[in-house]
Amino acid sequence: MDASGDLKQKITHRFATKKTEAEGRKQDAL
Structure with missing residues (x-):
């Protein structure tokens, strides 16, 4: 795998992790 792909x-x-965290906070807020 080349560096740009990595x-x-x-x-x-990182984006997916942030998205999951946001979803988790939304669930906590409910």
Whole structure:
């Protein structure tokens, strides 16, 4: 895997993690 692909995956993973955290907070708020 090239460096740019690895970086892209890291960013995607970080975004997915943030999204999951946001969903978790939404559930807590309900």
